[in-house]
Amino acid sequence: MVVAVHDIAQRRHSILRNYPLLGHLRFALESLRPELQQYFIERNFDGRPFDRDTRSIVYERAKGTAAEEPFGTELDLYRTGSEYLTPSMSPRAVPAEPPRVRIGGPDCTRPYDMALLNVSAMSFGSLSANAVLALNTGARLGGFAQDTGEGGLSDYHLRPGGDLVWEIGTGYFGCRTEDGGFDEQIFAEKAAHEHVKCVSLKISQGAKPGIGGVLPGVKVNAEIAQVRGVTQGQTVVSPPFHRVYTSPRELVRFLARMRELAGGKPVGFKLCVGSRREFLAVCKAMLAEDTTPDFIVVDGAEGGTGAAPLEFADHVGLPLGEGLMTVHNALIGAGLRDRIRIGASGKIATGSDLVKRLLQGADYTNAARAMMFAIGCIQAQRCHTNTCPVGVATQDERRGRAVDVGDKSQRVDRYQRATVKSALQIMAAMGVDDPRGLHPHMLLQRVDPHTVRSYAELHEWLEPGQLLASAPTSWATDWQAADPDRFTR
Template sequence: MKQAIKFTIIAFLIFAVLICAFVWPLPGFIGLVILLVTLGFYDLFQKKHTILRNFPVIGHMRYLLEMIGPELHQYFVESGTDGKPIDKNHRTYIYERAKEQTQTHPFGTELNVDADDYKWMQHSIYPARKMETAPRVDIGGKDCQQPYSASLFNISAMSFGALSKNAVMALNMGAKAGDFFHDTGEGGISKYHLRGGDLVWEIGTGYFGCRASDGKFDAEKFKEKANWEQVKMIEIKISQGAKPGHGGVLPAAKNNEEIAEIRGIQPHIDIISPPGHSAFRNAEGLLQFVKQLRQLSNGKPVGFKLAVGSKQEFIEICKKIVETGIKPDFITVDGAEGGTGAAPIDFSNYVGMPWEDALIFVVDTLNEYNLKKK
């Protein structure tokens, strides 16, 4: 948005100068010279940008080009298969499918099928018959009184605040239309989430929506919302791939009355989500917390989400599951490459295990402890 405003102002100034030069050539020229000389003096004496001090006026070209660089790259340089995290071909066919337009692509793949990391699926010579209904998975062990039948594809956690109210409403209405679930993210349940789609309520270290005045977990507040009809499952967020072990700050400027009410916090002050949970400090504590939340929600499925870091810590959780008999109903595995609303780039780039390795490790470890089928 800021970019667009800057761009419009610059375009307007250039346009105004050109018009002036065309309508009144001499005054227009003098006006232009005065403008450039004033800008030159400003550049020479300002202390914020070295480039402008060394190269008055002309130095602005660098910022101008830098500003429109992403657009130039995207429109003129980027190929259909470049572009991270989602390339242009995928973006295009997502838009086309959403609008129920063309869904096909002529002439075959553009991918390099000889590349080392090329992935492909095995088909059968005996294709299955078309299914009457989309496949689903039942979530909830024997301790669950309200198991949930989940779609295989769902909407991962993204809070209101990281996303706008329109985005949250659209996602929830999409979840209703497509019969899949919508994870609230750790920012609590807003009225925009309540559009009829199934919800998974995520509980992060800030306990937003079930938070006591000292920032700790409040069982009574949790119980009330966890028993809402639309909430189908509870997800304890241990960590997120893009910023594992980091926590977060909701800055006072963003903490308005509406967000504060949804999160159950005081408005207009900085709110810290600590890196770890205050409700537990070790594997057994985590499982006891799972058990507590399942009881408070009257038997809804309770699981946890993590990005794998120390393998030993995950092994420890599996050992404790066997020892205590308390089983989470699901485990969400995030990867270091996962998205975020905001994270320091060092965390996004260098902390946590990538998703494929993490999923293989988690599945192998669960199998080793005979837990996968449960």
Template sequence: MNHRIARWAVYLLCLLLDVSVAASLYRGYLTGWILLPVAVGVTLLTLIDRFQGKHALLRNYPLLGRLRYLLEHIRPEMRQYFFESDTDGRPFSRRQRAVVYQRAKDVKQTVAFGALADMYEPGYEWASHTAFPTKVKPEALRVTIGNKQCSQPYNASLLNISAMSYGALSKTAILSLNGGAKVGGFAHNTGEGGVSPYHLQHGGDLIWQIGTGYFGCRDENGNFSPEVYAGTVAEPSVKMVELKLSQGAKPGKGGVLPAAKNTPEIAAIRKVKPGVSVLSPAAHTAFGNEYEMLTFLQQLRTLSGGKPVGFKLCVGRKDEFERICIAMTNTGIYPDFITVDGAEGGTGAAPLEFTDSIGMPLYDALAFVVNMLKKYDLKQHIRIMASGKIITGFDIMKVLALGADACYSARGMMLALGCIQALQCDSGSCPVGVATQDPTLYQGVNVTDKKERVANFHRNTIYALAELMGACGFAAPEQVNPAALYRRVTRTDIRSYEEIYAPDNGRSAGAALLPGQAVNN
């Protein structure tokens, strides 16, 4: 009975509105002319809803059913601004976003009245401090990447900008990120979209990522071109080259650059035809197995003049990575670095199944990769970079404990640019102009201001890491070990990272190292 009342009430209200307006017009009242457009609009909308065949809800409840779509549309904003607590937002909580904003703006970074987290809730993590803290210089938190097969090693910051392409991000966002990298002295990964003029304008250090589409280094048939590659990699700003096998957001899946986004400018950068959809296949065409991949990496290093080369992957089948390690041992070809991307990575839009259900999370993957490299005595040749929801100094310390030598942040850097986590990255209508090609939106990004914010976020986060390390008694990054980090597994069961992940990374000593104690790495 109630649903019939609701449905017929709309018809009755429309009828009353139309009759009232008609009566006002008949009597010459001004009100009738004012309400006439409203009456016509409401009546037409009701009739359209009643006789359309696409939405059953609107057909059964004309006009009234539109409230459902309105509420659904504003639901994310309502949840984020009114109902979400400081600690339960996803993928980043309000508390996490706030610390990025504060560090980017270089303002107050303290919290009052104690921790908000329930320290007895399963999943809570902490580090054990020492009674004898050390002094760690933030500027010393760097690592040299490049083994004996590399003639141009790169001295990298422990925190760098993760892979995000021009095309996915706006030109003003790329300019701001690279400008921040230049100011702060850290590296900017180009993403697989190629090296654009906006990556080069400020002169920040670049890690050139090459994906399955070989954008920026391909011939007219879409195959890898050594000649084109050699021309770009010679740029002084290009410090390292990263071959992308897979990424955490959508491991095992390729991508498509829609024709609408393939502007003449982007087409020229990616070496493709403008105005057509361009496919990034799931697999590489330049190699088909682990031995061919290592040979390809060696070719990339030779053509670059000896710059560091490595590969990025989201770990899937463990036996495949072990075969890569065996191939390294058999060939004697070692990448200078491996980037381990956790399945929690999120800057690439993907189907729900790939986002939620494919790939190994970062901490498990990191421990596995380091263990495997140790098993085959390869870790001495290869640096490990980690990526996947890393935004705070504590996040960095956790991946260092599991064997990483440096790390990337993608969404942390986006938040520093002004991202509000609107979750519109794949719509082309990013409200703050970061992930869009709409000039009316991206012109809102003030490059002069935002590059300083990116640099501020990096500097303050590295400073926080230095303070954390000092509080725990670690004098250098290689001293950070998993025995000093703990996780509450149940309300009464506590385990160290060493017990959970058992990483054989040369840092498991059963207890935190004493200040200044040397480590064999």
């Protein structure tokens, strides 16, 4: 009984707060052989998780303990597809302060300096109130941004004072009319909040591109209904498409209107890349309208969610690396890259992940699952049932209390700082002291048991304005067919 009372009262372990006594079984397994621990976790909690090494790195950094392990790497360096960052014979000193990325093109009057790693889109409703509070408090402590997800701008996002990227999805939650359209007046009022630093229009999500988000009715309590502007107790299904545009040109115009309504704050959009021709059509619309978004977030198909059909998660959309290179090269070739910053989201957890994405064309990154790990997520895959065992993805107040905001916010801060520091250490080892010094030839990939090629050799990289001057053969058909007034395949 004494142990049970202690478990419920302590603040460090969410699993013990909800499962006193029984939760000790998990920690007992952590002290056993890694193979047994991995077997238990992957068979009973995680489903399709991050690999064991990645999870360990996130957990250890969040707790502030050393992440070094004895006996060297366990990776198969000769496996086809393995990637390697190339160290330099002339390393650089690690910068004392991490660099930031200025978000704001020529039409933006209130630019924002983004951190290299931020909290990716996760909605209040999908996450508990305490989880949102912990993430935003961590963002405030560490000076990075939290994407609100499409579920609306709640008091739990605003109360701690962390920087926010307000995401607007197809349901226009938090700024919707009675019939589900976009309400300009409500949007302008909320976008003016001092903690809202950027606004993002969600076109598609990596884990389920082409279909809307789903929030089960069991999680739609009175508070969620009020924040989203929906009916309590009813399952909320976002439409698969936006009402505010039907063509690339209308999309570009709407983004410009959003920036105007937001008082000149940076505006961008998020997508999981599919058709290169469609994205080129958006580039042509930008050129025709002489206006651009301030940022584009590329969401990889490997990104996670608590509610997506398995077929979509596994088989629809480009992986993050290919999506990044497509968007980066399209913007370079169209002569627009210097006006638009690119964010990357989708299974980013470590410093090496961050560096690889910068090499592939990103300017900054966002992490979701890793941030959830930092606040106690064990990937129990109960997100859609409202019975999350650690209180992260639930609207059950009793379960949600397991997330101690004071402790978990510090873990978020520590994890972000340690991961960015790791990325800077890796870059310094590569002879680079600024992300702009990273180039595709610095990332190698094994293409077969006997051959290694750099990304500069494996992929085509366009020159500035090349599509406008003379599109290379591999791009010419798509570029010529791209129509700023139609989404053509």
